[in-house]
Amino acid sequence: MTMQSPFTPSTSGTPACSDHLPVRAGLGLKPQHFTEILATCPDLGFFEIHAENYLVAGGPFHHALRRIRDHYPLSIHGVGLSIGADGPLDVAHLDRLAALLDRYQPQSFSEHLAWSTHGGLFFNDLLPLPYELSTLNRVCxxxxxxxxxxxxxxxxxxxxxxxxxxxxxxxxxTFITEIIRRTGCGLLLDVNNAYISGVNHHRDPQAYIAALPLAAVEEIHLAGFAEDLDAAGAPLLIDTHGAPIAATVWELYAFTLDRLGPTPTLIERDNNIPSLAVLIAEARYAEELIRQSQRDQTEVAA
Amino acid sequence: MNDQALFAAALLDPDAPCPDGLTTWNGSDPARRFAVYRNNVIVSLIDALADTFPVTLELVGEAFFRAMAGIFVRRTPPRSTLLVDYGSGLPTFIERFEPAHPVPYLADVARLEMLRVRAFHAADADPLTLDQIAQALTDPERLPALRVTPHPSLGILSSRYAVVALWAAHQGLGALSDVDPYCPETALVVRAGLEVQVIALPPGGDTLITGFATGLTLGEAAAQATASHEDFDLTAHLTRLLRFGALSSLSLPTEIC
Structure with missing residues (x-):
């Protein structure tokens, strides 16, 4: 017997627009850009925040986010739930997330296939998991x-x-495909991560993306990396979110859109944060590629 | 220990060997790749502390601060996924950290910076309005019985050092060379609107506010402040607190008829 998760999206009917991120490019929201965003209301598809930065009682972060939320769709991205941890989930943290989601009614909430807590300690990094059956059961x-x-x-x-x-x-x-089949969750496809892991483990990122359950993708992330070397002198890419998106990642993004069709896309920048204009330029380029994939799809359909 | 326990322990201990069971496509030593995770953990937490304590960092220099913060991080990794409070243990650590002893006021400057971060993210509340104050003044006889609620963002630090002047000099307010760091100061930290304010309180100000915060009436708190500082000027203190929006409500105890 196959159990249908209650969270599997309905395949019939048209969902209300407000339930989904628009098929456009968005930016990670950074406090250094609050004032400029509120003053200029740039034409962007959505903003994304890290949930944990807003799990505070009040002050300027909530003041700005309330106003920005009035004008833009919102994605809330968790970085601290530790879904891959071998211990139980932190229910107090789930409660805090539920309150934040209730307060801002975001179009999307996402988390990571990773762990970041153990034995009551928080490591502030996304740590890797072995891909085998007991991990799969726990993550699900x-x-x-x-x-x-x-x-x-x-x-x-x-x-x-x-x-x-x-x-x-x-x-x-395969691991991700099975999670999505069992839980009905969606996929946030981080194209930069796919590229980094491809280089770091000497695998073809295009083949990796093609093997994912692409029908479940509801958002794409794009970011920049740093280059290092492993102990044998082979390239080792580090996911820093601290640089412009690399040309190779833009190419992989175009390949992904080709497979996937137009998809909401976030430009992620968490370190060495440039001016808002620089990030908007990256968002514009992503939107150009989204439009291109829309045209390609229309031509195929015609 | 299970796999994640071994992985976690090796993240925090720079001398621990790389955990077993890790592989690389080219057979290269996984320790080099494991070091990326180790570095991410320690550096991101040091960065978080550097964000919370910018003046503390300036007082000792970036290299010293980061080395000290690295030791703190390894000894006291965060126990919460919310990093806004992570630095609250650093001032006490600094006090006991011998290499920092030549800068005796460093721990108190760090305490002031922690109060600023708390105030920044504290719950919002409207400061007392002129109407509320005018209403209270219509019946002067009842003033001593009023209970005064400090703003949720309010914090107080009584220091043996000139914490406010030291902090202000690092904001470009006054020259550091003019500051006598050994002049005791009491700092009031409060965020009435969006901006956190740091104000030096004259003697007795901390007693008055601590009295309010612990539920004493205006009359009781003022009596305590006067008892500890004979030239305590209640009007000047209240005016200052009202000007900075440091008080958020006045109430009379419910009367029983």
Missing amino acids: DHIDQTQEHLQRRILLENPATYLEFAASTLDEA
Whole structure:
């Protein structure tokens, strides 16, 4: 018997626009840009925040976000739930997330295929998982619990990794496909992460993306990386979110849109944050590629 | 220990070997790749502390601050996924950190910076309005029985050092060379609107506010402040608190007829 998750999206009917991010480019919201955004209301599809930065009582962050939310769709992206942890999820954290989602009614909530807590400690990094059956069961249980608690479908982001585990018995795309089949969650496809992991593990990122359940993708992330070398002198890319999006990642994004069709896309920048204009230029370029994929699809249909 | 426990322990201990069971496509030493995670954890947490304590960092220099913060991070990793409070243990750590002892006021400057971060993110509340104050003044006999609620963002730091002047000099307000760091100061930190204010309080100000915060009436708190500082000027203190929006409500205890 196949259990249908209550959070599997309905395939019939047209969802209300407000339930989805618009098929446009958005930006990660940074406090240094609050004033300029509120003064100029730039033409952008949406903003995305890190949930944990807004789990505070009041002050300028909420003041700005309330106003920005009045003008833009919003994606809330969690970085601290530790869905891959081998211990239980932090229910107090789920409660805090539920309150934040209730307060801002975002179009999307996403988290990571990773762990970041252990034994009561928080490591502030997205740590890797072995891809085998017991991990799969645990991750699916945690996603079920999260979707129940938040009463909504979440998106899960594919990771950027630097290491693999001897214990892994499944490849990452198969692991993610199975999570999505079992839990009904959506996929946040981070194209930069797909590229980084491809280089770091000497695999073809296009083949990886093609093997993912692309029908479940509801958002794409694009970001920049740093270049390092491993102990044998092979390239090792680091997911810094601290540089412009690389040309190779733009190419992989175009390949992805070709497969996927137009998809809401976030420009992520969390370090070495440039002026808003620089990020808007990247968003404009993403929108050009989204429009291109729309035209290509129309031609195919015609 | 399970796999994540071993991985976690090795993240925080720079001398621990790389955990077993890790592989690389080219057979290269996984320790080099594991070091990326180790570095991400430590550096991102040091960065978070550097954001919270910019003046503390300037007082000792970036290299010293980051080395000190690195030791703090390894000894006291965060226990919450919300990093806004992570620095609250750093001032006490600094006090006991021998290499920082030549800058005896460093811990108190860090305490002031932590109060600023708390005030920045504290709950919003409207400061007392002129109407509310005028209403209270219509019955002067009842003034001593009023209970005064400090703004939720309010914090107080009584220091043996000139914490406010030291902090202000690093904001371009006055020259650092003019500051006598050994002149005791009491700092009031409050965010009535969107901006956090740091104000030096004259003697007795901390007693008055602590009295309000612990539920004493205006009359009781003023009596305590006067008892500890004989030239305590209640009007001047209240005027200052009202000017900075440091008080958010006045109430009379419910009367029983």
